Amino acid sequence: MNTFVWTVRVRTDAPRTVTVHARNHAFSVGEPLSFRPTDDHPSAIELMLGAFAADLTQTFRALARKQRIPLDALEFSATCTLNNPLIHVGVIGETGHPGLERIEGTLYVSANADEETLTALWRETLERSPLYHTLRPTVALSLRFQPTA
Numbered sequence: 472m473n474t475f476v477w478t479v480r481v482r483t484d485a486p487r488t489v490t491v492h493a494r495n496h497a498f499s500v501g502e503p504l505s506f507r508p509t510d511d512h513p514s515a516i517e518l519m520l521g522a523f524a525a526d527l528t529q530t531f532r533a534l535a536r537k538q539r540i541p542l543d544a545l546e547f548s549a550t551c552t553l554n555n556p557l558i559h560v561g562v563i564g565e566t567g568h569p570g571l572e573r574i575e576g577t578l579y580v581s582a583n584a585d586e587e588t589l590t591a592l593w594r595e596t597l598e599r600s601p602l603y604h605t606l607r608p609t610v611a612l613s614l615r616f617q618p619t620a
Contacts, residue, residue, distance in 0.1 A: 488512055504556055524549045524576060526602040531578060534592050540584045549576035577615040586618050
């Protein structure tokens with residue numbers, strides 16, 4: 472089997488922003504993490520969490536489409552915590568590491584299918600997700616599946 476390689480380029484633009492170039496796309500990324508309530512650009516942590524949630528949501532949607540299950544609504548809500556974000560900003564005397572500690576998330580699904588079928592799709596989603604399998608060995612994942620009426 473040939474190995475497929477994904478490539479990105481990152482260029483500095485402004486003092487607190489970089490631009491990521493991936494294939495024919497370009498998007499701005501702010502600082503690695505931010506404690507401010509608002510910023511001009513999402514942080515790298517937010518984009519990583521968004522990529523993980525998108526991976527699970529898009530995989531579930533593709534599996535449902537493959538089984539011809541129409542989805543009325545699909546939403547993933549996620550949060551993450553770091554072991555100690557103060558390490559990243561250089562606070563002296565702090566211990567731990569700045570890496571991901573925990574991700575919690577819920578996939579909400581409204582579909583014209585029974586709960587057993589949808590739950591099986593959720594299990595298959597986790598089995599097929601590249602980011603789930605990448606994060607699972609090192610990050611505490613608390614993921615829920617919630618069919619809605």
